[in-house]
Amino acid sequence: MSLSRLAPAKVNLYLHVARPDVRGYHPLRSLVVFADYGDEVRLRPGEGRLFIDGPFGQGLSTSEDNLVFKAVRRFEAATGIRVDRHDFYLTKNLPLASGVGGGSADAGAVLHLLRQACAPEVSDDVLSAMAAETGADGVMCLWAEASIAEGYGERLTPVTVPTLPAVLINPGIECPTPAVFKAYDAAGDFAPIETEWSGGNLIDYLQSTRSDLEPPAIRLTPVIGEVLVALRAHPETRFARMSGSGATCFALCDTVGDAEALAVKLRAEWPKAWVRACALS
Incomplete structure (x- = not known):
């Protein structure tokens, strides 16, 4: 039996981050949506190995430190089922x-595939508990549904958003999350994290929100700011922002045609960047 599942890219349309608590963790509030594009995960009969290919697969660990295996071990611990009769294949399409959320999305896809193949009786709540142990955005990436994420990212309230034609662009650099949070904390510019969307025009609403990790990420990696300037200079862009802790940025467009046209322009302007037209929902 061979099973496969998409591990879609997560996009934070806004991200409000509070000052860290006594444990050093940051309460947050974010509107998260997911693309119709991402990594691909497959499950096949085998011997418990992990194989990785794809444009961003080179050099990735196929050992226990990969989030795929972290998800596997959580599944085994929660169910008592050994899954070493399966091999895992990861096509890494996301930077x-x-x-x-690429790694968390991969882990979530693995959990879905293991439940389908080995333990269909496992409840959604139990699966969510496994995903929560793989990372702060593990639960949201497990279900990959438009949601308001609160707490530390684990409390999700599903929301209905229109399908958003979009372009994702990464300038070809890694932007490690711990360094961005450290720079955010050092600045000490903490604002209230509460905001409500009444269901009106989403792009108008987003203008009133923030991406709190964007300024520290730009300070650490100025090319992110250059990408945002480039996005906002094009008439196809209705709204542009950085996602999460960077360095991927996104532009929202009115139509699929606008998104595809913008992607063509960006590939010409940024030949070394990763650029992808997609739909967010």
Whole structure:
């Protein structure tokens, strides 16, 4: 039996981050959506190995430190089922350390495939508990549904958003999350994290929100700011922002045609960047 699943890119349409608590963790509030593009995960009969290919697969660990195996071990611990009769194949289409939840999405896809293949009786709540142990955005990337994420990212309230034609662009650099949070904390510019969307025009609403990790990420990696300037200079762009802790940025467009046209322009302007037209929902 061979099973496969998309591990879609996550995009933070806004990200409000509070000052760290006594444990050093940051409460947050974010509107997260997911692309119709991402990594691909497959499950096949085998011997418990991990194989990685794809444009961003080179050099990735196929050992226990990969989030795929972290998800596997959580599944085994929770169910008591050994899954070493399966091999895992990961096609890495998303840039690394890029703010779109690639590793967490991979882990979530693995959990779905293991439940389908080995333990269909496992409840959604139990699966969510496994995903929560793989990372702060593990639960949101497990379900990959438009949601308001609160707490530390684990409390999700599903929302309905229109399908958003978009372009994702990463300038070809990694932007490690711990360094961005450290720079954010050092600045000490903490604002209230609460905001409400009444269901009106989404792009108008987003203008009133923030991407709190964007300024520190730009300070650490100025090319992110250059990418945002380039996005906002094009008439196809209705709204542009950095996702998560960077360095991937996104532009929202009115139509699929506008998104595809913008992607063509960006590939010409940024030949070394990763650029992808997609739909967010």
